[in-house]
Amino acid sequence: MSGTLDSDNLVLALKAAAESTRLRILLLLAAGEHNVKDLTQILGQSQPRISRHLKLLAEAGLIERFREGSWVYFHVSDRSDGGRLVRRILEAVDTRDPLLRRDSARAEALKHEREAAAQAYFRKHAADWDRIRTLYVSESAVESAIVARLDGRPLKLLVDLGTGTGRMLEVLADRYERGLGLDVNQPMLAYAASRLKTAGLGRAEVRHGDIYNVALPDGAADGVVIHQVLHYLSEPAHAVREAARILAPGGRLLIVDFAPHGLEELRERHAHERLGFEADQVTAWLEEAGLSGVEVETFSPEKDDDRQQLTVTLWLAKKPERADASAKPQKLERIGS
Template sequence: MLAVESTANTAPEQQIDALAALCKASADPLRLQVLRVLRNDSFGVSELCGLFDMRQPALSHHLKVLAGAGLVATRREGNSIFYRRSELGQRPELEPLQQQIFQTVDRITLPAPLHRGLAALQRRREENSRHFFHHNAHKFREQQDLIASYGQYAATVAEVLRDAPLAHRRSALEVGPGDGAFLLELAPAFERVTALDNAAAMLDRARATAEGAGLANVDFIHGDTASAALDGLQVDCVVINMVLHHTPAPKQILRDVAGLLAPGGVVLVTDLCRHDQAWARENCGDLWLGFEPGDLTQWAADAGLAGIASVFLAQRNGFQIQVRLFGHPDFNTARTTP
């Protein structure tokens, strides 16, 4: 039987009300399916309406009940509201039951139509991202500079990489190398480097940069982190610079690359902190408006990784960049630099 512990700051009546709301919210088949769908991703209201074939007012009622019970959290991006599952620990007195609910629904297989709908939605997101970079590869730097130019974070990323507690520097993988600028840092530091990109036009630009610099130890793969071309690859370091906010499933990417790490390997992630400048979606091909640092920490933990180092860089235009280094739990001596 699950025990719900009291907390010093919550009155017993409030605890009972919160527990009742949680039980009520989870006592509905549709709401349980929504929680299952939100297992690895966040979705906008319109996306969820399409998945469940429901009108927005009806679905919004269910989402409001889930939010009121602390089972889902929201974020606003422009005129849209996105939903994701709440993080555990925000309501300690309810955490045991909340965790049991999540674990139970995650063991349920989604109905075939819903599974197909999710797969189609992911494909549309991926295609939109590839389409953007296919048509805008020639002005990659120009669009990047709208938010955070490479020069604003490159030195910090290189320093974090140099300080990484790596026993070996034999091989590295860069996911989404862009125009190849960071390959100029990686290639001299590792015996072999793999550059992976799902946009052929961007991979061609990265290859041209490497060839122009005379880098002979870089292999180029057209694909994503689930590509069969990576089967058997084990690397000491994975670098993901300003890529996750362009991808439909950043949590899954962290899972994928964690599986490619050799013992003692690290994952170096650079990305935007959460912001509210929705124009970045259309102008820069962004699928996410940055991430809360806690989201990356949780997704890394779900992939079996722990934080090693964190650096946060404020930009003049109001954006903030987070440079995060993750590794296996025996590296768990995290340090943060403002």
């Protein structure tokens, strides 16, 4: 641990963790973020009981909570002394225990269920996805800022995670020598491939890929973009870490997503898992992933626009250069399917 707890707080933390259900909750929250409803489904216990356990864990400083619309999510933080203590405690837990394996399987099933709902939505709306996006916020100012932020010498490889219609590969066409868009949804990929072909962008390709497990080596990309994707994910911090992993030293990661809002209909009708993100929250994820120099820019909707629009936030972070200046950059082999 990089920090310490005084004796009173350490005893409080250990007492909070020393209960079977709370230990199961800590294991789940160390693996991903969940709300009370998730935990009641996974653990098969009542909402009042789960809420009481979460309250005790939060008061002991072992977990953090954050609100998104009308929902509250909980997670174990890597930034706090309490969170680091939790991870040390969990190292001693035998996760082969049948009860814990069942919890893990239920959590994974819940994650897949939500992501399947998002994919079904994408399949239904693949052809008019860009039109739907404009119902929420004007893209022109945001896209201009994206291009400006990635200015400079052309990127050898730009990776667009959750590429959707391939729009970012079009917008940034003069910023890369080679562009690769990854997405899990085949109808969306088919649409993106057709669109890029029509635009004559032979330097760009799209293919199936998992944002949580990108099939590229460490340091393969000079630039990574995650545009309007995080709010569909069950584990956005995981996606940020994976994006940072594939960045080369000196490479840049650019994230665009909604600021916090209260439009529950986007969750109910459009498969949004998260109702936006606080600027500090995403900044923390970037820094925890080893990136630095985080820059944040906000785009608010036009006050005289009658459409329902949302505030958009842009984050730009850089992977530190190698300490050893003589180190050779990793050679990227041809990326095949």
